[in-house]
Amino acid sequence: MNIQFNNRDPVYIQVIQHFKLQIAKGFLESGDVIPSRRELASQLKINPNTAQRAYKEMEEEGLIKTEKNQPSKVTHDQDVLRGVRNELIDEAVSQFVDSVKSINVPLEDAMKLIETHYKEKGDYND
Amino acid sequence: MNIQFNNRDPVYIQVIQHFKLQIAKGFLESGDVIPSRRELASQLKINPNTAQRAYKEMEEEGLIKTEKNQPSKVTHDQDVLRGVRNELIDEAVSQFVDSVKSINVPLEDAMKLIETHYKEKGDYND
DNA sequence: GACGGTGTACTAAGTGGTTAATACACTGTT
């Protein structure tokens, strides 16, 4: 567990984002336990309340499930997990399409640019 | 002149963005005059200092040029103007590619999604 | 039952950055 924080976005948002990425990549699966608030805070050197805030929002989104005095677990609802991935993708697509359309970039040009950029950069591993 | 402000981003940023879009679309061309700080502020119902801040940053980026007691004008430097468009595009492309790669979406899938989304939505007019 | 672990709630403090207020210098016009 290690997150590269930027100091642009709020920490708790970045924590949530981190977990969503893990889920979207399949590294975190249904039923997996995640660290306690205090443990996560300790590992990431953040305030426990910040961890709590992140967990609370994830709980409200249905990503994780917490039972009394039990470590929080990733939800068993497969649809929700698939949803995380799809939302991340949809968000990226929508934003991109909105951007290029707003300045009248033809579809063909946009596609070509993506293809080039995609192939240029190395793959992610973690 | 009319901007649909969101209350997420700072106003002065949105003002800059608006001018960049106008430039990228070719609606604002080299040498065109833009409203005075106070006039813009009046039109948009924002504080003159907010307009000033936006103009100042655009000045620093070389987008506009201001001479004493003359209305600010869009730069004559064509390269800068082309740069605006290219930066907007590059930004969109990079962000998209980073996003999809970070969750291991294959290029083909990404392309297909873009194509579909692009065709679905109506074109922009303004 | 004491202790260390868990999750949770409430409140206070801090903080960074945006926006507003105000004033100054300059120029052209009347």
Add this chain to the structure above:
DNA sequence: AACAGTGTATTAACCACTTAGTACACCGTC
């Protein structure tokens, strides 16, 4: 010369939001 319009600079106020502090309730285990 007065005035109304420019751009500019400095400082103050504001404000939303994040983060931190603290305390409480609960459960297992030793």
